[in-house]
Amino acid sequence: MSATNDIPALRLELGEGILSENEFRGENTLNVSLAALPKALTFCKEKLNYELLLDISSLDHFGDDPRFEIVYELASLDDTRHLRFKAKVSEDESVPTAIHLWKAADWHEREVWDMMGIPFSGHPNLKRILMWEGYPFFPLRKDFPLAGRPTDMPDVAFTGVAPLEGGPFVTAPGGETIAKREPRARHQE
């Protein structure tokens, strides 16, 4: 038994909401529209018995429109089914919260908000979880430099710009020789 068996029911339920489907090495991914996302999640929790929300994560397709993509990983507690939902989110949109379905969504959504700056509507406590309250940036966005930006909040925290010394140094996996796989400064175009 795998999540593949649930796909027909989801197709019936969501109809036009499913934009595309993908199965790769036994992993099922459904690309849905943001409008259909709450319906899809509710259906999975209440009718298809996906008891577990493993993760909510997000991607920044900087330069594209819509810019962000949000990813939900669902699983059943007997560990036989694993289902992934993806939905595109543009910069001025907010995502409906999933806390009423899974309590686990609370901190995941706070992390997405903290790192990527995607707001969640209906979240009861949407504040930063890793950075401090009042930090002005969203550090995992593509247009945020790795070295950081200076901020200063007296009595709370401050940040500076990290010296990169020619870096960031990145590895090239799959390089032919060890010398080519070594971490090196990324070539500046």
Added chain:
Amino acid sequence: METIDTTSTHAAYDSKIEGNIIFTQVDAAINWMRKNSLWPMPMGLACCAIELMATASSRFDISRFGMEVMRFSPRQSDVMIVAGTVTYKMALAVKRVWDQMPEPKWCIAMGACASSGGMYRSYAVLQGIDQLIPVDVYISGCPPRPEALIEGLMKLQEKIEKESSTMDQKRTFFEENA
């Protein structure tokens, strides 16, 4: 009427207590006491803290140096061992604990992260604890072995040995009252 004890002789010539009295300078005595009972404030923030714990336990045993009294209260400690990655979120908490420690106090930056940010060239990590508090001894390593920490503590002992606090106080006292 003030009486002056004329019977006392120089201590060194008294056969009864000779050998129990050592002549020294106040500074030397104070430094000797300070350096042999350094109470550490363990500021364990990352993997260096594991090595710090190993240093304190039986195999390496810093009680040989009188440093086994790990105080989790800053008001009772002498040396803060910053062991690990100091994030900006933690930085002001470290500074606050440091401010609560009574003088005289010393600071050891243990490992690459505490000394310079280490491999974390990132928006989230303070690039060396010396940006916030004065550091006496830097220990290299990622993480340093317990031997390295002990070497650092012995370097700190050597530094304490050379301090001249009462001499300095005396000098300022005379300068201010001149």
